[in-house]
Amino acid sequence: MKLKICGMNHNTAEVAALKPDYLGFIFWEPSSRVFRGTIPELPSGVKKVGVFVDASLEEILEKIKEFGLHMVQLHGNESPSFCKEFRAATQLEIPVIKAFSVGASFNFEQLGPYEAVCDFYLFDTKGKLPGGNSFSFDWELLSDYPSDKPYFLSGGIGPGDIDSLFEFMHRPEAGKCHALDVNSRFESRPGEKKVADLTKFKKRLAQGR
């Protein structure tokens, strides 16, 4: 199972040294972990994911260029036609993760129009904010997941969730789970990650149950 550590800001180099598969940088001004500054050189294989909330195509293309982003995560109400336009503009070179907020229930029919225009889905918890709400949704809802597309499991995943994650990974609906996405539950303050907790978490994930 791959790992994405999201909401990087204050200690990127230290976290990157753990060699997660993905590091997420938030380019949404109202976020308490909006990315400022420059991204240090990362170990090879660590992919930089730019997280956007209803940003314009121009803004996203600028950030890709400025920060050498490898992928984008569209975390707002971006339409299928916007995703299509983005893919055309980047000639399919920048994979698209389309995020969806999951509440007490989730209508998987809304994925249909996105099937042909994004590369991954990300399921996050519905809350007051578009992301970084710190609490999880009922993963059981994913038992109705109808797609073959790989997805990121997100929303409130914390250091104490390892056992439930292993339980989840043994269920059929976890078959398409490509990566876990962690964020605020591993922070000492917004944008600053607890490296010791992440180290333990990553190690436990790699060891398996």
Ligand SMILES: O=C(O)c1ccccc1NCC(=O)[C@H](O)[C@H](O)COP(=O)(O)O
């Ligand atoms: O984290 C934010 O501040 C944020 C704000 C706006 C859009 C997306 C945001 N985060 C994106 C992520 O991928 C987070 O990792 C995801 O929402 C889960 O966060 P958390 O519940 O804190 O684990």
